[in-house]
Amino acid sequence: MKKNVFCGILLALAAVIAIGSVTVLGPCVHEDGSEALCSSAGRAVLFDGCTLAVLAALILFMRKPSIRIVLFFISLCVAAVGIALPGTFFPLCRMDTMHCRAVMKPAMIILFASELIVSVCGIIVERNRIRRERA
Amino acid sequence: MQLRAEGISRRYFRKHGEANYFEAVRSVSLTLESGTFTVLNGKSGSGKTTLLNMLAGLLIPSEGRVYLDKTDLYALEDKDLSGLRNKRISVIPQGRSSVDTLSVYENILLPGILYGGAPQTEEAENWMEVLGISGLRNALPAELSGGELRRMAIARTLTASPEVILADEPTGDLDDDNTTVVLTAFQQAAKAGKTVLVVSHETDAEAYADRIYHMNNGTLE
């Protein structure tokens, strides 16, 4: 039970990222239906969130600590990429007051940073488990 | 070194009954000399524990005084009396007396830690070995049996090596072998110049005692 706490948190955060990116934490929406500059960033965030959710689900079903460490490490990398998605890898609208800059970017940075921290915690816990099992 | 009680009494107020108070200890005078192993026996409810607590500086007598050499215990400030209880008088109480967040080893070293002294690790290891609890060094009190907890409390007192040892039913939870070990340890402590008082309603300790007192209905016989 305890060993699944971190992948549970990882999964919950990934779900918030994925659902958020298509709802309240998503890119700007133009009234006329045209695509905003930040739409690609929104799609990238959604894809990254879904990847993290899949990784978390995989960790949940894996028993071997070494495999879980590898998966946590991949999650860490995916989360690190996620931080840079809105604004660095994908453009955002050029006004600070726009939804993508005021809401999506800070929220996603916080969520992906949390995912990164949780992944690090997961790696530490699994490494300790391996040490305990060896001892 | 001398621990002396002069006419000490202790009354407890009661809401029910004929009188509105109950006298647990009645005008008891008692002198405990260093190098003696004293046993105080008596039936349950005869006032033994109340007398021990008053001698230990834990319970203020309703009347009378308690002296450690020339120091009136209850004339001292709380800070000084507490310091004295840490350095010179050690009590092994009847119930559980462990700090549950500390391991057995840490519990044994605790009196030294409280006043910032150097931990008496060698003595602690020695008494844990003698009392058969060295294997429980890192265990938490919650994992211990009643007998093991009692031996831990005894090891703590013997490690602290105070001038006065006051033990309340120290062998109550112990088997015969451990009872012998504990009482022998107390006897040796007395021979080494300590003042030892063991309160018990059993007769095991009497064989080791230099002096035996009997308590009945709050008075000493």
Add this chain to the structure above:
Amino acid sequence: MKHFSLMIRNLTRRPGRTTALILLTAFLAISVFCGTIVVSSLRHGLDSMENRLGADIIVVPAEAESKVSMKNLLLQGTIGTFYMDASALKKVQETEGVGRASAQVFLSSMKADCCSVKVQIIGFDPENDFVVQPWISESLNRPLSDMEVVVGCRVETDVGNNFRIYDRSCRVAAKLASTGTGLDTAVYCNMNTIHILLQAAEEKGISHKIDTGNDSDVVSAIYVKVLPGADPGVVNNRLNGHIRKATAIRTAGMITEVADSLSGVSRTIAVLIIAVWVLALIILLIVFSMMVNERRRELAVYRLLGMSRKMLSGMILKEAALCSLTGALCGTAVGAVLVFPFTTLIETSLKLPYLTPDGGNVILYACIAIAVTILAGCVASARTASALSRVDPGTTLREGA
């Protein structure tokens, strides 16, 4: 093992109780820190707005107020495009009591040009301007050339970049410091540039002509500074009587209106903080009271082994302080994560000038939040510390409580 390690063990080996205390104190710290930052940012924003406005009176076309609230135009950057005959400037300058008068021309960009959103483009005359120029001087120490623009801090572009407005390329000459108002989302240029852009807009089918003039003869607003000693109210009335089809608005009224809204928001935040505090303090008191029974036996052991009442209450207070410190640090950190990245969201939601205090003040507010939270934890535990230090060890241990 020292006293401190003893406290750490007491806390770490009771994880449930310790976590509850840390969470509660963190909650207190979040409310104090976030509340203080929001209120001080609002006050800072109002001060900035007062400083930046620089004018006593604004003269706008009569129909302007029906199009857009001047307060919204200044605070939220609401787009306002309205025009009056440029001759109004001369009439304003001739009015008794008027010290300085400077005109501005407003234009709205097309959505797709630069920012996926319309921006307010403001043309001003650098020679007689006293509203924008002093502020621009902080970022650009030379006159603004034609087809050069200065952008507000919230427009995401860099100095030297080209900026397309109505298919005309403008070079970004400077970026302004934050004001916490809607002026941060505007783009500024000189009168020549704005007229070129008006012409370009005309070519795109967006007309700015008024009934009697052509493009080069229009202005959107005239900012007025009254002469020293003149009563702005009297001058305002004179302007309203003197200039046809225009309305003179006193900026003091706008600032007062904003200040009133601000004090309303501040009051609401203060009430919320007090409510959070009362609730959290009650819960803290309950948690500590529950601890009295839970720890009675443990503390009786400490007394038995020679801890004085003072040492014991000191240990309980130090434990509470340690929990509160951890909670306060976590709470302040969480508060910072909540309040700083979402500054723009808070500003646009409150619809008030909002300018985050500088680093020094933020650190000061964080220290205050931490200190106040630790104090609250200690106060809540003081009664428990006093009750527990009076525990009678003999009776307690005999009862096996």
